[in-house]
Amino acid sequence: MFDNIDRTDIEQLGEFGLIEYLTKAVELTQPSTIKGIGDDAAVLDFSGQKMLVSTDLLLEGIHFDLRYVPLKHLGYKAVQVNLSDIYAMNGKASQITFSIGLSSKFPLEAVEEIYEGALIACKKYGVDLIGGDTSASAQGLVISVTSIGYAEEAKIAYRSAAQEGDLLCVSGDLGGAYVGLQLLEREKQIFLENPNIQPDLEGKDYIVERQLKPDARKDIVELFEAYDIKPNAMIDVSDGLASEILHICKASGVGCKLYEEKIPIDPMTYETAREFGLDPTVCALNGGEDYELLFTIPQDQYDKVKNQLDITIIGYITEQNAGCEMISKSGNVHPIKAQGWNAFSKEK
Amino acid sequence: MFDNIDRTDIEQLGEFGLIEYLTKAVELTQPSTIKGIGDDAAVLDFSGQKMLVSTDLLLEGIHFDLRYVPLKHLGYKAVQVNLSDIYAMNGKASQITFSIGLSSKFPLEAVEEIYEGALIACKKYGVDLIGGDTSASAQGLVISVTSIGYAEEAKIAYRSAAQEGDLLCVSGDLGGAYVGLQLLEREKQIFLENPNIQPDLEGKDYIVERQLKPDARKDIVELFEAYDIKPNAMIDVSDGLASEILHICKASGVGCKLYEEKIPIDPMTYETAREFGLDPTVCALNGGEDYELLFTIPQDQYDKVKNQLDITIIGYITEQNAGCEMISKSGNVHPIKAQGWNAFSKEK
Known part of the structure; x- marks a missing residue:
């Protein structure tokens, strides 16, 4: 279906290049959006504290190999990786959503292990799991996590704020x-x-x-x-x-x-x-x-x-x-x- | 790797049964979590307005068939489907995160089309794209969207509030x-x-x-x-x-x-x-x-x-x-x- 359009290899761009390329047309129009794409998490203004949002996609065969990653660890790590982005803003993580797409090769007990690992991470970090999506997958295992946190505006550490002499x-x-x-x-x-x-x-x-x-x-x-x-x-x-x-x-x-x-x-x-x-x-x-x-x-x-x-x-x-x-x-x-x-x- | 554990078929449970089953161990501990799993979107209290969050996973071969879904439409639809959950709470959608996992069969122009469709939807609905993740996928196309919105507490329409005679x-x-x-x-x-x-x-x-x-x-x-x-x-x-x-x-x-x-x-x-x-x-x-x-x-x-x-x-x-x-x-x-x-x- 792509025969009639020019091909540019994504590999040449790399991940950051691709994001930069794709997001250049993004316009921000909401007064509540303080910071969109371009840092570890987005910053939203919902009066009082600033809210922080970050999201990650973990795909089998790319981010993990089920031959040596125990499923419980995988669930745990998927949450950690995402919370890390909230802490990297000097924020406090408070909620996550956790979505899984899985093929029929997984029995219920396997999915449960993934969730169990995710919940252990939530408990350890005092974070609420507040939503998600669960779906069949035609191929490999897919995990998507969005984490939400908050911070006082003056405390937020953007990656763009380093000063000479720091x-x-x-x-x-x-x-x-x-x-x-x-x-x-x-x-x-x-x-x-x-x-x-x-x-x-x-x-x-x-x-x-x-x-x-x-x-x-x-x-x-x-x-x-x-x-x-x-x-x-x-x-x-x-x-x-x-x-x-x-x-x-x-x-x-x-x-x-x-x-x-x-x-x-x-x-x-x-x-x-x-x-x-x-x-x-x-x-x-x-x-x-x-x-x-x-x-x-x-x-x-x-x-x-x-x-x-x-x-x-x-x-x-x-x-x-x-x-x-x-x-x-x-x-x-x-x-x-x-x-x-x-x-x-x-x-x- | 699942030989030594009991197998229960996920298919028997169905999607809602699976969600119910998996989330029964979820505990909410954050004072800001008003409503977690169980409705179209989660409700969080960040003082003043209540914030709404919803997330969806769209997987090739399950939710869409690229043989007849144009990519731009796919990006557009992925956003719509997710915003719909915010409106279903009687809320106003304000931001989304948009993540894509894609295999090497897609040229850059194809990914661009997906994004273009997503941005058309954002523009139409006055919603900011504030983040996401972009990754290679070992298999099919994966799209994950999280949408965020807000509402006055008294206006939020939960699915649990129908009254006899309504x-x-x-x-x-x-x-x-x-x-x-x-x-x-x-x-x-x-x-x-x-x-x-x-x-x-x-x-x-x-x-x-x-x-x-x-x-x-x-x-x-x-x-x-x-x-x-x-x-x-x-x-x-x-x-x-x-x-x-x-x-x-x-x-x-x-x-x-x-x-x-x-x-x-x-x-x-x-x-x-x-x-x-x-x-x-x-x-x-x-x-x-x-x-x-x-x-x-x-x-x-x-x-x-x-x-x-x-x-x-x-x-x-x-x-x-x-x-x-x-x-x-x-x-x-x-x-x-x-x-x-x-x-x-x-x-x-």
Whole structure:
């Protein structure tokens, strides 16, 4: 049916390019729309608090592989991933909708497991499941989540608000989810070749959990409140540190310096990356799916963050013309490049 | 991977049974959640106006067939279907999120067409597109829409608020979308057998459009406001009149009398149904996808609706023990049964 129209390959554009391309004709007309497309969540004004909305689509064979992702974990992760976008606005998540499309290969008990995982996540984060849609699917499993939250207007952290001189900070540690995925992929291959061999994940709990059961950083948003820290710009690390840094810099019209030696990497991530012949720094920069929070704060808030165990200062914001650069452990300067995680390039 | 757990067939439950089953463990804990699962949209309290949220998943091969649904119409319809849920709460739609998952068989121009259709719908209804997700899909086309709206608390029409003695009313006419689908299916078969034969849809514009380009009844909600009509209960007709009536009666704990002769059916719908050997009343009762509004109003508002050209009084609400019954044209009494449109029974 597309014979008579020109073809442009979506793959060439990449996900962000496609979104940019498709949404350029979008007009905002509602007075209640403060911020539409272009950040982790949309901001709506319903008097008093600002409401935050974010949505994600998770598709079998693209975002997950049912051969090694337990269904309960999948439901849990689908919610986490989406709540993470609300926290990345410095907001409080309050509700989600959860939709599933599933083929007849799934028995009821399987769908129940997915829901159970979703509800465990809801309970843990104090979020209400308020709606959704459930449908047959002609092919694979489809999950769509929309999360809703709120924040005081003055506290909302857009990705466009980084200022020259800001400290660049990140929560937790990076690269673990990606290295965990390598481990699961390896065990899947071994299992496919010989189903009698049990997966060997012993002692690797942390990184396997980083991949299968990531936790959105609600606690960091609470820490900000407790210590009266106001991040200028913030984004969650879903596509890898490099990609997220570039998002903040591009949106804010600034540059940055990132210190390789400061990037927080868990020892198990480091060690396992080495086992796979991977550079741990590259895993942190380009791996993605860590769902940590990357943010910038004014220098005068340095005293408030310097002793927080779960926050690391990894660099600082510069003027735009200085570019986005990483200073390596050996002192060399490299431009930061986004490899990110491109769903479109994963198609076979 | 499901070998070691008991199997229960989802098909046996049907869509509503599945939702009921899966959501029974859902707990609401947020003070801002006024109404979660169980109506056309969720109601949230963000001070002042109540916010309305609804979400839908549309899957290729289940909800649409790309062999006869033009992509622009698909984008348009995906938005309409979802906005319809906000209007069915007597609310005003204000924002949507629009997510697409698509396989590599789609060129950029195709995705653009879908978006274009969605944006035409947004423009027509004065709704902002505020977010979404775009992803590769390993299989078919996936569309997920979440719509957001608002209403004064006193005006919200839940499906559970029908009162004994209420008049049962419906907007527009029914059965057209279903008969239009039969027509498109027939032409598809002819085309598959001989691609040189052009589709013969001449003079059938109205019902083809009812199927491909339905319009959510924002105008009816505006009419309610203009004439100070407050429906007690309301629902949109997505699964067929019979199914929707039973939803209202079950949720409200009431019965009803429906008069077959009062059911509004367009002459073209009637005539074409006959051509296909179908009973036009059955098409209205069980066809679905009309996206008209079905609602109940107190008898003292009769004067306000009796002269509205686009509203038909089709029956009245009784006490629960009287059951849900249709009085046929010949005066026979039949219990109303939900055939509805069951996505799960459509799987092959």
